[in-house]
Amino acid sequence: MRIMITGCHGLLGQSVLKMFLKSTDSEILATAKDARTFLDFGGFDYTMLDITSRSDVKNLVVYFRPDVIINTAAYTNVDGCETNRELAWRVNVEGVRNLVNSARRVDAKLIHISTDYIFDGKNGPYTEDAIPNPINYYGRTKLASENEIKIGGIRFAILRTNVLYGVGKNVKSNFALWLYQKLSNGESIKVVTDQIGNPTYVDDLAFAILKIVEFDKEGIYNVGGKDFVDRYTFAVKLAEIFGFDRELITPVKTSELNQIAPRPLKSGLVTLKAESELGLKPYGVEDGIREFKAKLNEL
Template sequence: MKKIIVFGSNGLLGQSIVDRFCSDFEVIGASRNAANKSLAKNIQYHQIDMTNRQEMDSLLQAEKPDIIINCAAYTDVDGAENDRELCWNTNVRAVENIIDAAGLFKPVIVQVSTDYVFDGEAGDYRESDPVNPKGTYARSKMAAENILTSSQFEYIIARTQVLYGYGNKVKLNFATWVISRLSQNKSIRVVSDQKGNPTYIDDLSESIFQLIEKHEFGLYHISGSEALTRFEFARRIARVFEFNSELIEKIHTEDLKQVAPRPMDSTFILDKLINHINWIPGDIDSGLQRLKIKLNEYYG
């Protein structure tokens, strides 16, 4: 059985990756915090500072995984402008440490990236389209991609966007934030001029699993199959969960006065992914229905 290390295993994506892979691989979780008790019980776990080269060397030389999946990231887009060093260390130096520490045994490396590598002026982006990252977070994720593409490793770069789903003890994502507010009959303000492909977390995990199983390496856009604005997404959430959609106020991005720039239209074309794994990620209603089932399982 092949061995996988999942960095960021306590997070939303990390938990989903562990759940998807643990029956087919020997999975080792790794994160900066103590083990999350909700993770699958049959996995090993290591607490690690990924920015510390010595700790990375010790872990990878001891375990020698066949595959490394890096879900760990600094994702506070606005916070990155005020704490550039922390963002860069987490998103770039950690990847450098993985590459350097794994040099002797050459595992396959899966790096999760983002739609923010595009400026969002065009939309309908393919993997071959030119990038133009704006802001510290976006540039850090682009730098991480470049480290991997210039290495001698077999790799999968999974660009994704607007992740949503349920995770134990994780911060709210867009969908769970909307659900939390509307379930309490609290109003929300949502932008109508940012468009993307909301991605149900388990669809991203399944896509990565299939790419690994089929040895389809390289750069992929992985997202939900349906594109819509954040405002439209919020209204779909209200419909599926039977909340009052009148609580959702339509605003524009400029109203939020955010520090970092956002791509206005970062929608993906998924042809490469679909052709290589012969599988199509779900649409919005499919993802929300699965999220609804999962939330009912945990909260009743």
């Protein structure tokens, strides 16, 4: 099987790449926007790709002729999407449209990552068939990307996730990494008590993607952690496991942070479908943070 991975230098992209190298004998073409890969393991080919370039995407897909395209490339900065809407739309919607059109040319299946931010956060957690109602521009772009895929005339799987965290080489910050970086430096932080979700350890999402490919599944799947918690509870647990001073963490309401983009509050994703059809056994908060800590020590 020939597999193409976009965004391979990101947190999820690195995890997916490692999991497929370990668990399959697929021919893998990994792509990212960098001229060269900085990943220090082999077993895959690498080429530079910007998914917003329609011609570059088409040429590469037609050349490589993948059976499966796994799209982990996205603009995920929620406040950044709110203020830089043109870039957000270009990456999250037009980039996906380019992948859809190219996948159709070679009859490739597209696996795409979406988010609980397509919902308004009024009555979560959400099932796969809940009605979307995004309240920020990031959520709107991700919902639009789902719709591009659904009308694209291709085989697809969409995996929705939330509060994705983990460790990788040179990755952008995520909630757990931000907590670790601040608390390990003895910095005081404010963490919200009214945003609820089921934080997702990155390897759980990579596992679900692997099983989508192995079992040739299509459609929408929710992937999230075992435990539904507010962000403050997660932060306190991380401080406890690392031995940081929990007094550095001040509980606040979302409204006190004056963030640019509105946030869904009562959110999270019901993962029963992924558990029953893909064999997902997601980490809970404590186990996930302990795994996060172990991986951090390996870096």
